[in-house]
Amino acid sequence: MPGLMHISLNNVRFRAYHGLYPEERQKGNDFVVNMEVAYEPGEGIIVDLDKTIDYAALFNIINETMQQPVDLLETLTQTIAYAAHKKFPSIRTATVSVEKLNPPIDNFSGSSAVKFSCNF
Template identity: 50%
Template sequence: MATQPVFTISLQNVHFRAYHGLYPQERVEGNDFIINLAAQYSTANPQIVSLDDTIDYGALYGIVQEVMARPVDLLETVVQQIAQLILTQYPQVLEVRVSLEKTKPPIADFNGSAVVEINLVR
């Protein structure tokens, strides 16, 4: 019995300037964000030789760009939307993990970043 290969395709340390946040100032000034995502997918093809046999990481980046361009209040909403769109558009994806880091959260005397991550399994 042949095993079906499982691959992981990732986008790492993808930087965006976006306008997510609860506070009006965040919607005006924006913030710097870093996205990391990993999508595990299976394929019936034992050899990947064509883009049609895999998932185009440029298309994954397009999904991230689309969601990051629409300001929302919560980081959880952003990661949920990205993960759901990937699962919807790519039925071969078995699991997707997305993290979103806000590099300068509006917290007094805070030196660090805030990160939200989601892991969805089909």
Template identity: 45%
Template sequence: MLSIHLNQLKFQAHHGLYDEEKKLGNEFEINVTVKYHPHEIPLVEIKKTIDYTSIYNLLKERMQQPVQLLETFATETALEILRQFKLAEEVSISIKKSHPPVINFEGTVAVSFSITRSELVNK
């Protein structure tokens, strides 16, 4: 199994439940791992692997579409990766909000989600 990792991707976006978050936005960090079995080894052609720039572009586009919950972003994005990248067998994604709007809260909040292609039935 081969794994492609995109780590510590930073985005400014307007995800959130509260009006302040929707208006001001927040800093988010995303980590994604996509796993698959390559059809040949060694891999020497980009068309025979999963291009991480395409994954990044999908993430960038989805970050521009505000959602209320990080859970929504994580699950919908993982499913979209499986739909768009037919080689992908498993996707793990985490999204971290750097400054949650909670009084006296020090730290970050994050949501993680993993799914395999075999779990994709009816999703």
């Protein structure tokens, strides 16, 4: 039976120190990460964790990546997507977004975000 299984992690929140500006690296910011991966599940009903993609392992990839400060949200989204595919080669598509809740922009109210989608 053909099809794709989608696994998502939604609204995962972090306090992290990403950004181009020194104050971002010192004070930090609040971030929200969303991730969706898809893979071909094969035949039959999935009843074992080893036959799927463990979303706890996906969270660990996101968490480890978010702990390493980088300048750009683009770097984060790509690093997370590629690391997920490296750990789970069965992933066919990945979409990762990282939202910075309080970007350091004068007179700005809102958030900024970057979304990366790729096919493997």
